[in-house]
Amino acid sequence: MDVSRQAMDDICKRYKDMVWRVAISRCQNRADAEDVFQNVFVRLVKSIRKIEDEEHLKYWLLRATVNCCNDVFKARTRAPDSLESKREQYGDSLKLAEQSREESNSFDPEQAQTRTGEQVMQALARMPEDTRTLFHLVYYEQLPVKRAATLLHMSEGTAKTRLSRARDKLRKEVSV
Amino acid sequence: MNDRELEQLYRQAMDGESAPDGLVSDTMALMHQELEKQQAKKATSVGGRVRAWLGGLHGQRRGYAWGFGGLAVAAVLLCVLTLGGSPDTLTLTPFTYQTDSVMALVSRGENSLTDVESELDAKLQLAGCTRTDFFFAQALLSSNEPAMWLAVASYDSPEPFEVTIANFQTQTYRTLAGGQAARLNGLSVYAGQDEAGGDVFAVWQQEERYVQVRLFGECDAAAAAARMKALLPLIHP
Numbered sequence: 264m265d266v267s268r269q270a271m272d273d274i275c276k277r278y279k280d281m282v283w284r285v286a287i288s289r290c291q292n293r294a295d296a297e298d299v300f301q302n303v304f305v306r307l308v309k310s311i312r313k314i315e316d317e318e319h320l321k322y323w324l325l326r327a328t329v330n331c332c333n334d335v336f337k338a339r340t341r342a343p344d345s346l347e348s349k350r351e352q353y354g355d356s357l358k359l360a361e362q363s364r365e366e367s368n369s370f371d372p373e374q375a376q377t378r379t380g381e382q383v384m385q386a387l388a389r390m391p392e393d394t395r396t397l398f399h400l401v402y403y404e405q406l407p408v409k410r411a412a413t414l415l416h417m418s419e420g421t422a423k424t425r426l427s428r429a430r431d432k433l434r435k436e437v438s439v
Numbered sequence: 440m441n442d443r444e445l446e447q448l449y450r451q452a453m454d455g456e457s458a459p460d461g462l463v464s465d466t467m468a469l470m471h472q473e474l475e476k477q478q479a480k481k482a483t484s485v486g487g488r489v490r491a492w493l494g495g496l497h498g499q500r501r502g503y504a505w506g507f508g509g510l511a512v513a514a515v516l517l518c519v520l521t522l523g524g525s526p527d528t529l530t531l532t533p534f535t536y537q538t539d540s541v542m543a544l545v546s547r548g549e550n551s552l553t554d555v556e557s558e559l560d561a562k563l564q565l566a567g568c569t570r571t572d573f574f575f576a577q578a579l580l581s582s583n584e585p586a587m588w589l590a591v592a593s594y595d596s597p598e599p600f601e602v603t604i605a606n607f608q609t610q611t612y613r614t615l616a617g618g619q620a621a622r623l624n625g626l627s628v629y630a631g632q633d634e635a636g637g638d639v640f641a642v643w644q645q646e647e648r649y650v651q652v653r654l655f656g657e658c659d660a661a662a663a664a665a666r667m668k669a670l671l672p673l674i675h676p
Contacts, residue, residue, distance in 0.1 A: 266477075271470050275463065283458035297462050304466045308473040380452035383445070402446045403453050434440050437448075 266311050274320065275304055281321075281404065282328050288399045289332040289392050299331040306331070325404070326414050329396060336392070379437055386436040387429075393417070394425050401426060 282303050286296035306327055307314075314320045387395050393415055400411040412422035 266474065268471055268474060271474060272467050275467055275470065279458040279463050279466075280456070283462075284453055284456050287456055288453070297459075300458060300462055301466045301469055304470050305473050308470050308477060380448045383448050384452050387449075398449070399453070402449055430442060430445060433445055437440060437445075 266308075271304075271308060271311070274307070278321070278324050282324055284403065285325060285328045285396065285399060286332060288387070289329065289396045290335060291388050291392075291395075295332075295335045299328060299335060302331045302334075303327045322410075322414070325400065325406075329414060332392070332396075382437045383433055386433050390429060390432070394429050397422055397425055398429050 279300075282300055283296065286299040286303075287293065290296045290299060303324060307324065310323070314323055387398060390398075397411055397415055397417075400406045400414065401408055404411075406414070408422050408426065409419045412419045415422070417425075
């Protein structure tokens with residue numbers, strides 16, 4: 264693939280939201296997602312010559328994002344568990360929960376829809392990261408289950424089971 | 440609430456998420472820096488200079504250059520094939536892969552090379568990777584042992600790399616994730632013998648994006664085993 268500055272900028276602009284959404288849904292923390300975002304695109308510069316076409320590029324970026332998130336998790340388990348890191352880690356989820364509590368005092372159909380969306384996000388946040396990522400890849404990125412499963416190093420059967428359980432759990436939590 | 444509604448809700452919630460502009464511009468700046476680094480490295484590398492030199496030649500002269508280059512490569516290959524592979528010793532020449540990802544597989548000599556190659560391909564396919572290069576060697580660790588194939592493939596993947604360690608005696612395979620092993624001993628990853636104590640054949644070393652494969656050239660099985668045992672605490676502390 265073309266390795267000029269312009270070409271790299273175009274790729275970054277084209278896939279920035281895709282990479283960001285996978286990173287934020289897997290990491291659940293903006294600071295980590297930002298690190299992952301930068302690492303993915305810097306890695307891409309190193310590997311761009313091996314990328315064959317647009318489909319390969321998309322798959323590569325998704326896979327690199329998942330790998331970079333895993334690196335962050337590994338680093339997190341090595342680092343001492345400081346209060347600050349806990350706050351950073353859960354800060355975004357807490358903010359969302361507070362917002363949702365504040366909004367729950369009044370009723371508005373549009374707000375109700377948003378609230379339900381937030382309930383989905385919060386319920387997903389409590390699930391294991393692989394399930395979250397799988398859910399995102401299949402339902403947002405529209406990846407076939409088989410491909411998403413390969414990307415996450417799991418079998419297609421496991422992926423289908425996890426998706427089905429996640430849907431059941433979400434339905435229960437959101438309808439409460 | 441049905442699946443479609445659930446999916447719709449998730450999509451709506453996620454649509455609100457987009458990469459912050461500041462982050463995107465900072466990342467582009469980092470990408471430009473990395474690109475310059477890569478280009479500088481390429482310009483000073485031997486391969487880059489040769490390519491630049493070839494690019495400067497025209498017509499017949501370029502043809503001669505390719506011809507002589509091809510002859511030189513053929514001569515080196517002939518030497519390697521003629522001198523390599525005597526029993527009781529590992530006479531494999533160290534070689535270097537300038538790639539991000541390498542996978543190795545060892546198999547008993549009863550299997551044909553085609554079997555080994557297709558097994559390696561199956562593993563790569565399972566991991567969703569495409570093979571970009573392939574190397575194999577046959578070695579005898581001792582006259583009592585059947586010959587073994589060592590097959591190494593580089594593949595195209597954002598994964599750092601993966602090493603499969605084989606124990607010839609128990610015929611078991613264990614896969615070591617590159618990152619996991621690298622965490623144990625800094626930048627280097629070694630492979631060859633598992634806890635049960637199989638035979639020894641190779642050391643892998645990673646230095647940034649370089650993966651070096653060292654195959655105990657010109658040392659006998661005992662020396663290789665001793666060297667590997669010294670390295671094992673690094674892998675299994």
